[in-house]
Amino acid sequence: MILDAHGHIGSWPDFLIPDPSAGGLVAMMDRLGITAMGVSDLLGVGPDAVEGNRRAFEAAAEHPGRFGVWQVYNPHHRTPLTDRPGVWGVKLHPDVHQCRLDDPLYEPVFALGLPVLAHGQTDSPWSDPAQFATVAARHPEVPLLMGHTGLWPYGFARAARLVADHPGVLLEVCGSKITGRWISRLVALAGAERVVYGSDACFLDLRAGLGRVVLAPLAETDRDLVLGGNLARVLGSRLA
Amino acid sequence: MVDAHRLVGPVPFDDLPADPRPDMDRLGIEAACVTHTLCLYADPAAGNEALSALDDPRLIPVPVVVPGVPGAGVPAVLDEVLDWDVRLVRLCPERHRFELTGPVALRWLAAMAARDLPVAIDLEETSPAALRTLAAEIPDLRVLLLNPGYRRLRAVAELMATVPNLWLEIGTVNTQRGVEWLAERYGADRLVFGTGAPVLDDCGPRFLLDHLELGAAEVELIASGALRRLM
Numbered sequence: 001m002i003l004d005a006h007g008h009i010g011s012w013p014d015f016l017i018p019d020p021s022a023g024g025l026v027a028m029m030d031r032l033g034i035t036a037m038g039v040s041d042l043l044g045v046g047p048d049a050v051e052g053n054r055r056a057f058e059a060a061a062e063h064p065g066r067f068g069v070w071q072v073y074n075p076h077h078r079t080p081l082t083d084r085p086g087v088w089g090v091k092l093h094p095d096v097h098q099c100r101l102d103d104p105l106y107e108p109v110f111a112l113g114l115p116v117l118a119h120g121q122t123d124s125p126w127s128d129p130a131q132f133a134t135v136a137a138r139h140p141e142v143p144l145l146m147g148h149t150g151l152w153p154y155g156f157a158r159a160a161r162l163v164a165d166h167p168g169v170l171l172e173v174c175g176s177k178i179t180g181r182w183i184s185r186l187v188a189l190a191g192a193e194r195v196v197y198g199s200d201a202c203f204l205d206l207r208a209g210l211g212r213v214v215l216a217p218l219a220e221t222d223r224d225l226v227l228g229g230n231l232a233r234v235l236g237s238r239l240a
Numbered sequence: 241m242v243d244a245h246r247l248v249g250p251v252p253f254d255d256l257p258a259d260p261r262p263d264m265d266r267l268g269i270e271a272a273c274v275t276h277t278l279c280l281y282a283d284p285a286a287g288n289e290a291l292s293a294l295d296d297p298r299l300i301p302v303p304v305v306v307p308g309v310p311g312a313g314v315p316a317v318l319d320e321v322l323d324w325d326v327r328l329v330r331l332c333p334e335r336h337r338f339e340l341t342g343p344v345a346l347r348w349l350a351a352m353a354a355r356d357l358p359v360a361i362d363l364e365e366t367s368p369a370a371l372r373t374l375a376a377e378i379p380d381l382r383v384l385l386l387n388p389g390y391r392r393l394r395a396v397a398e399l400m401a402t403v404p405n406l407w408l409e410i411g412t413v414n415t416q417r418g419v420e421w422l423a424e425r426y427g428a429d430r431l432v433f434g435t436g437a438p439v440l441d442d443c444g445p446r447f448l449l450d451h452l453e454l455g456a457a458e459v460e461l462i463a464s465g466a467l468r469r470l471m
Contacts, residue, residue, distance in 0.1 A: 015391040018421035032451065153254070176390065176414050180443030202416035211447020215267060
């Protein structure tokens with residue numbers, strides 16, 4: 001079972017996404033054998049989390065079982081959140097929202113206890129991996145996925161070190177700068193049970209993201225954990 | 241299958257394989273256009289010399305050219321470039337701090353175009369505006385644009401639309417269905433498989449190539465046919 005931890009639907013202002021559709025994602029997931037993907041709508045990451053979350057739930061309803069919803073929480077707007085069926089958790093984007101991951105404004109999210117997927121970016125004032133360690137120490141019971149594992153290759157090993165003693169933090173590996181080799185290194189550094197596949201599609205191409213894991217130099221048992229086993233463990237009954 | 245964009249040699253900022261062939265074997269890549277890392281991170285002349293010593297038909301040498309006034313260029317004089325037995329050369333105007341559309345570079349590149357020698361340039365080493373100027377000055381010069389990325393897809397598409405002698409390496413065309421979008425508009429015969437490995441990822445682009453939603457003939461063009469025609 002392949003589970004994609006980090007997906008999006010919708011367009012984004014910074015650049016052209018030729019196919020931002022949910023239907024396009026599902027068609028490609030079918031071809032690639034991806035069971036399900038956790039998505040947030042990019043409008044929700046941007047200025048309108050309420051409408052973006054509505055769109056994400058709508059896409060999930062149109063494609064039953066194929067999309068879990070990462071509800072976007074905008075700390076400035078105090079976005080309403082739910083734990084209804086189909087929810088995988090909460091998506092935080094400290095950089096877009098310009099609110100540090102360790103800011104108290106996020107405490108209502110962590111208090112819910114839902115899994116959290118947060119953008120992580122080495123040396124960012126908003127989402128440096130050190131902030132994941134801070135938050136994980138406050139809320140060890142909350143599964144916390146570090147999106148992009150810090151994004152920049154020079155920070156991957158540091159990111160793994162910073163959260164080594166926080167088993168609730170998983171390293172999610174999507175991003176345009178990561179390589180199959182680095183995914184293999186992260187498995188060696190952090191353990192296969194701490195690394196989670198994500199693609200960032202439709203922001204990025206689903207095939208490139210999956211290919212980095214499928215073709216990475218990994219033992220097959222480790223690859224299975226990265227591709228879906230670890231996320232299934234975190235999500236538990238939410239996958240049903 | 242030929243990777244149009246690969247490095248051989250060590251890099252100073254990471255522990256990466258200096259020899260690309262084991263990864264090429266693992267990923268089923270038969271040959272690769274390679275530039276020596278010494279060309280990028282040390283001395284271009286030393287890198288070109290190391291490249292010429294490789295002597296492996298799987299590794300297609302792509303030496304670096306630095307156009308310059310006497311005493312500033314690599315190689316020392318333009319005639320050496322024209323005597324090289326190579327099928328593609330690489331330019332790094334940003335790294336080597338020369339003007340891609342300055343009078344010296346234009347003279348060198350015009351001579352290379354006359355010899356039917358194409359050039360590869362990383363988009364991060366130049367700009368769309370400079371590439372358009374270059375194409376206007378030397379319309380016969382064939383250019384392989386390396387590492388175009390995905391965030392500048394609109395600008396890259398404009399280049400493809402306005403510069404007929406521009407080919408595009410797809411390794412970092414990394415937004416959803418971006419390669420198909422380009423192929424539909426500008427033709428698969430102008431798209432080239434490449435990776436930028438080992439600094440950039442080779443696993444994702446290799447997998448993408450196997451799963452493109454294009455016809456077999458178009459995929460074959462991207463895998464190697466377009467590059468063979470370019471070179």
